[in-house]
Amino acid sequence: MLRIGQGLRRKADIMAGQTGGKQPTINDVAALAGVSKKTVSRVINRSEFISEKTRKAVQQAIETLGFVPNPQARALAFRRNFLIALLHDNPNAQTVLGFQQGVLDAIKDSDLALLVRPVDRGSDRMLDDVRTFLEKQRPIGAMLLPPISENDELAALCESLGVRYVRVGSAPLDDPQHCVSSNDHDVVKEAVRKLVDLGHRRIGFVRGPEGFRSAAEREKGFHEALAEAGLSLADDHYAPGNYRYTAGIEAGEKLLALAEPPTAIFCSNDEMAAGVMSVAHSKGVAVPGRLSIIGFDDSPTATHIWPALSTVRWPIRQMGVRAAQLLVPDFLGSGAKAIDADPAALTSTFVERQSVAPPGR
Amino acid sequence: MLRIGQGLRRKADIMAGQTGGKQPTINDVAALAGVSKKTVSRVINRSEFISEKTRKAVQQAIETLGFVPNPQARALAFRRNFLIALLHDNPNAQTVLGFQQGVLDAIKDSDLALLVRPVDRGSDRMLDDVRTFLEKQRPIGAMLLPPISENDELAALCESLGVRYVRVGSAPLDDPQHCVSSNDHDVVKEAVRKLVDLGHRRIGFVRGPEGFRSAAEREKGFHEALAEAGLSLADDHYAPGNYRYTAGIEAGEKLLALAEPPTAIFCSNDEMAAGVMSVAHSKGVAVPGRLSIIGFDDSPTATHIWPALSTVRWPIRQMGVRAAQLLVPDFLGSGAKAIDADPAALTSTFVERQSVAPPGR
DNA sequence: CTTGCTTTTGACACCGGTGTCTTTTAAGCC
């Protein structure tokens, strides 16, 4: 009797202490469950060396108190923070945010949180900056978005700091366990073949920036598709670019000023395609009547311009999910695994809209 | 002599221990500088009760070892994490990322990091989710982006958890110290006045979604501008919307099908304006010859469509900077303060491009 | 009922900082 009375009183005290403003700690739980804090810790971390009976009791106490382990304390003891870092240096908001969304979808039910960190590709302090960041934040893992994902030193840095990493790219950059990649090369071939099948013979190309793997992959796919059709790219049908709208303008002005302009232009991304399309409009060149245009990304721009742009849908959000699954499979709840059981969800696909037609004549 | 010898040897040991894989700790610094760890802590935290001499010595030791305080340990001791949380539920990628960039610009040289957290406005568990998130991560402060910034309960929650907060909106939502806002109302008036001055009398309006403060502000500005010009909005010149492209399409189809369609349409954001413009193109209505269109946001879409859209530039990135300055002025380096000495940088401005002209006739 | 082994549990130090309070040092004054 007395014993029970004491027990009850103690429980009341604990509850009172807890409601007294602050969060319950592992000590409160331990006291309430009548076990040591280490045992509570074992329950939290799903240790296998624990009897079903005590596990139940501890669970019960945890729920009664509404106890949530303090991530800062765990981070200190584990010498690792329950965070994922997203490192990016990407001109394209849509890409970054789409990917970010995917990652967040995946980690929604986990204990992880997402830390976003832009890095300055140009700076020669870049590596040091990232090292400092990783040493300070000690995330479980880091995700590298293109173009910095192509930097091997960065990957090596993560490796050496014991930070897991995943590199996102347009083609495999690393071993499969560190890499989420799309099939830019193949799908560009498919898109260009489409143009050829419609009867286009003079096809222009607007390239992405030097130093971007994606730009190289897309160019390769383009050339191969032409080659397979027995065609080749005329020198004056090529325009350099940098994935920006203004580059599209310049490219459009160059290509459409030719005595014999291309009847179709493949642009390495949607923004540049939008630029080319503007030039066509302002020169009175009908799209798709006299000029077909294809972009890449399926960004919002693709559907916001008129006529709607045929483009390549890059499953960026899905890639975010996949990247998280690859990076921290052991932290994700079962929900996250269900998110993409479908491997096909990761393939880029050609989306036909209104900017493509047979060559006018 | 002996004493010095010992001193040197100890220093060597410390260095060796440090290079032996892990980061130097405050203890290493203390040992090297020959002071207590608390004194080192004082130097780190710029305590005023410390002599210049020891400060120098400690600084020296910190630099020699390359010591960086462990944020997890500090977070535990301070009971606060050196993080800023960005809470958003925003359909517009550009807005979120632009703001995020601004925040990152501002905190670049500080010890803070940015945690991004989407919240589900619809869910009735939303408040609990956010509470759990804030209790777990214990950020210094939180930033609320529209539309969730309009939720007073959320602000109250932050307050009660001792988390600083800043609300971002289209109009003041709270006391100035908790609020970064743009002047949507005024600038919409300016834009509409511009249309009136050009001679437009039949001006259509496409509204933003119900429940968004921004939508209401923009509508108010629109009506006032008309009223001041002695005009009013005809019932059939009004179209509802939700800030999405498709809503623009619907609005365009409705307004341009009228027997006497408007000669100008003000759209509450750029995406809807792009939708209206598509409809105009496909119906053969020349823009701006027969129809002037104005958008809002100055999103990339505004310049990617043709003709380029006259719109309102909302200094979202600057607002991110400002929000950070408001939220954590005490954590930002001097660099951040310089970022926007210019208060005018925060005013929205009307940007004239090619989608506006006098009414055709 | 021991003994010997495996499975559970707990005590205690530790992760790397900060808060509080005490002691030491330096400065000011007579």
Place this chain on the structure above:
DNA sequence: GGCTTAAAAGACACCGGTGTCAAAAGCAAG
């Protein structure tokens, strides 16, 4: 120089968890 007082530095507990290793409990066999 001695005394008072303020400034500087330190000792030690503590933040809330985890790792290690020893102790206790459970169980089968002797």
